[in-house]
Amino acid sequence: MFTGSIVAIVTPMQKGVAPSTELDFKGLEQLIDFHIENGTTGIVAVGTTGESATLTEEEHCAVIDMAVKITKGRVPVIAGTGANSTIEAIALTKCAKEVGADACLLVTPYYNKPTQQGLYEHYKVIAESVDIPQILYNVPGRTACDMLPETIIKLSSITNIIGVKEATADLKRVKEIRERTSKDFLLLSGDDETTKDFILNGGDGVISVTANVAPKKMSEMCSLALEGKVDEANKIDNILIGLHKELFVESNPIPVKWVLHKLGLIQSGIRLPMTWLEKKYEPSLLKAMKQAGID
Secondary structure, three states, rough: OOOEEEEEEEOOOOOEEOOOOEEHHHHHHHHHHHHOOOOOOOOEEOOOOOHHHHHHHHHHHHHHHHHHHOOOOOEEEEEEEOOOHHHHHHHHHHHHHHHHOOEEEEOOOOOOOOOHHHHHHHHHHHHHHOOOOEEEEEEEEEHOOOHOOOOOOOOHHOEEEEEEEEEOOOOHHHHHHHOOOOOOEEEOOOOHHHHHHHHOOOOOEEEHHHOOOOHHHHHHHHHHOOOOOOOHHHHHHHHHHHHHHHOOOOOOOOOHHHHHHHHOOOOEEEEEOOOOOOOHHHHHHHHHHHOOOOO
């Protein structure tokens, strides 16, 4: 159900850069339809790319609710409900269940840097508090908190913890987790640049930033890798490599929002402290777009 190219979708906002830029639900509908038409296999609403850190709890729940309503069961909706407060993560996860999300994605607690035991207890309590499938999310480059394979493996025995989004780009971890968890435990990449190899080493798919702007090619590449068609997957991945890199030339989601606006898919809105893309980075992004055939 949660395999292939799953998009970490942006949260469209009205034009402008401000502390409270208005959300654009019409834009969200346009984006979700665009993804379903182009082979994206799932939607992650209000993850990092969806600016979860700067949405209020009310807005957070509203975006998840709208994503579920717009999608209408055509593909699964995974709600980003992680927080560095266990209480807040439980509240967001309950909200996601109430509005009909298919699963939740819970990032490791950021800033407060819990121990491995603290991470285990955090996720265990959330899983026991809300009966909805839950996917762990490890991205130490953004959280300053690295959930080690041993902790992921231990958590995998909890019934409704169904997988992990692993964004360290460490392929050795993929093999270790794959070998020491059940075949049904999902391994999803959180790093577009290494996704092809992640899948070829036992992964099930990706929660992708690149898929925001090149959904069809990203979906095709993942499908080929899952089928073990290495040469064909390489061919598409080589076309996408510029996007994999340049979409992180400034902090995500600054570059991907710029590209989506350039493609006419969203308005030029982003919420502080994120800012609009600096002009000096535009040429490299335009080059990557041309290479991927989306200019």
